[in-house]
Amino acid sequence: MSKVIVDLEPKLLWKYFYQLTQIPRPSNHEEKVQEFVYNFGKELGLETLKDEVGNIIIKKPATPGMENRKGVILQGHLDMVPQKNSDKEHDFTKDPIEAYIDGDWVTANGTTLGADNGIGASAAMAVLASDNLKHGPIEALFTATEETGMDGAEGLKPGVLQGDILLNTDSEDEGELYVGCAGGEDANLRFTYAEENVPDGMVALELAITGLKGGHSGMDIILQRGNANKLFFRLLQVAYPETGVRLASVNGGSLRNAIPREAFGILVVEEAKVEQLKALMDAEFALAKNELAKTEPDMQLSLTSTDLPAELIDELTQVRLTQAILACPNGVIRMSDSMPGLVETSVNLASVKSENEGKTISIACLMRSSVDSAKADLGRSIDAVFRLAGAEVKFSGAYPGWQPNMDSPILKTMQGIYEGKYGKIPQVKAIHAGLECGILGGTYPNWDMISFGPTIRFPHSPDEKVNIETVKKFWDFLVETLENIPTK
Template identity: 70%
Template sequence: MSNEISKLEPTALWENFYALTQIPRPSHHEEKVQEYVYNFGVNLGLETTKDKAGNIIIRKPATPGFEDKKGVILQAHLDMVPQKNSDKEHDFVTDPIETYIDEDWVKANGTTLGADNGIGAAAVMGVLASTSLEHGPIEALFTATEETGMDGAEGLKAGVMKGEIMLNTDSEDEGELYVGCAGGEDLTVEFEFKKKEMPKNFIGGRLSVTGLKGGHSGMDIILQRANANKVFFRILNMAFEKCGARLISIDGGSLRNAIPREAFGLLAVKKKKWDKLTKLVAKLEKEIKAEFELREPDMKIVLEPEDVISKLIDKRTQLRLTKSILACPNGVIRMSDSMPGLVETSSNLAVVKSDAKHKTIRLAFLMRSSIDSVKADFGQRMKALFSMAGAKVKFSGAYPGWNPNMESPILKTMQAVYEQKYGKIPEIKAIHAGLECGILGGTYPKWDMISFGPTIRFPHSPDEKVNIPSVAKFWDFMVETLKNVPVKEAVVEEAPVADESVSEN
């Protein structure tokens, strides 16, 4: 396998990123990468620990002459989102990522790349290993299982970290500094169904929705891409109404934080209605592809005959499932009033899966909002909708947003450093995605926090790619920022108060 990316500049970063691509690290399978990073710190002779949540903490002393600088926490998460194209043979638990260079971009062969947040982690490792950089006290915080619940950030205990400034490396637009992010919450909906025998005059077919772009359910939700689950049930609804099509099983999407790119389901219909159904699906494919002509040029909707022996999902449940999915809001719900162009609230119907053994159909949503009360209200609206459809509704995994501090000292420092290096002031933004800053800031409320990173496109999808020139700028900016971190504030000791209770002679 080619290691050509390890030869890119700066090699201090790219060699580490290449090493990370060779270690399988999907969420909840992070033992090997945690061991690798732990040993990385130990082999450098640095103080290295691993906490009960799986976080790796490595401390590096200040370089001579920089001892008076404020302590900086460099933070990145080690896990990655495991997404692949349906025609790609890849096991994320055992197989390395196959990377290649395409002009100014590093990409992966049919899978997610893991630049989210592997590039940030690689940069932090580069700082730890360097013997020439100038900086104050450094703490590297490599968090666990960020992508599926921010478990590491949730598990970090108060009092463990000593620094005053945290630089999160999980943003994905070079030249932008992020000072706030959305909070989120998981919504799980479960329908129970009864199995019904398939009539003898019925035949089976497989309905597939494929070729969608998908993407990050926070940052890419504004792109208004098609959701494979919504497309599937739009077709199923018409297939039932026009042809009496019945649902046998459904398998759409895989991760809450990824816009679903594919959905597959088994259907059954009367033999005499098969031709009518195929014509209907072809008609709907043409209509839907025309609607998403520019956003989803590779969309495919295919109905193929298939021998099936499975039982049908009962008609009552099929209708309640279909109608509620059609009715449920999805995508951008509301734009921000305070920050033009920023999504305030969104919802992603990420997963719809049937389980024949337990006779259940599970829907998984990730709801996001920068306003907690709006997120709570939207959750209640979703609960009302699916409760009326007879489903069980459960909320879990809520995490807070991160409120901007426009008077941040490190923000002012980074603005000045960027302007001096590149001749322009970086944009100040908030992001419609869940950064660990919100959770970590709750545990360490006095931290001065900024999130920044290189340019990454289409994270959480097999189209993920990272821009090579932006990585070099990200690295140089990080190095110069560490050199210019503000000094610690002097501690003013109060003079002792004289004892005025001396008795007079």
């Protein structure tokens, strides 16, 4: 696999991307990749430092004759989202990514690929290592723990970087230049429950909802995909009144920024009502599958016998949890009035997980909006739903959006370069996702910022793939941009 990938063009970029796939780098487990990039900079003889939050900064002087150009910060994050199919054996803290070529794309075997943001990081490494490019002063900023909280961007200190222009490489559609992004905030919700004994005459079943597409909770939320957590509790709500089915445990979804693809739980029901339970759930699932026929053609339901659990979640908490999940806002809340086709406000009901030892059920939602007041109002709606149901509600991890600057000088420069190379003007957009630009721009308000990248599909899911041709175009565009950075 590696030999095929490293033979792609541009070879230097793909070489470093392949090397990144071999280094485990899920969020919060980034020590090895940070060490790798730090040593990479030192071995090139470049000024290299690691700050207190794990950001790696490598500085490369201007090439001869380019010293009077504005300084450029090439920025991307080193961590990746660890998502895999349930039948895939893979430890993201130890195992390399099995990347391979599939037609016009590079993808991975049953896991996320890490092209988000590995391609952007690899491009910066290729610029640093190249000896035949023309550019002004370069500062490469490899940020830490972007996917689970933008910790690196939040922790970057002012005065560390001296550049004037930030080129963020974390966008996912070639031919588009991004000049704005949504802000975000986490809603953390928790029920505390009492255990109840399992009555006599009961049997246990595992309910599994699988086969949904999932995806990036910002980029893909507009695609109206199914939410495995919503489906799980929809089935439970339909079956409970007639069968008295009880919930022992639930494990739905995973990361706050990934649309939940799977949900699992242990149910307990009277043995005499097993067939009735299955019939009710099958019928409701068939309705849901018909509703989502275009977006989720492969979603599946299974109810299989399993061992009886030791205890049950108390019935009142089960009812309140079910009703709160069904009532919780999810998906696109409002489209933008100012930019057609852009989601303004959304929420991802990301995970629902019970913890038997602590007798708690934790729910995580990620809210996004380009309008701060709309995000705050959405938070109040979620707060109201879960407080009425008796849950504890906390909000955390708020980060700002990035307000578009249509008069940006680097925007004008890059539009002209792209039109000259490819015969068309690139689209200028804002993105319904959390780019680090919003946070970084707060620390360095003088920066002129653009985000761009190759075409990546289905990030944050095991279907993630990057288009080979667009990686070459992204690289060529980056190289010519660096050659044409304005003078100071």
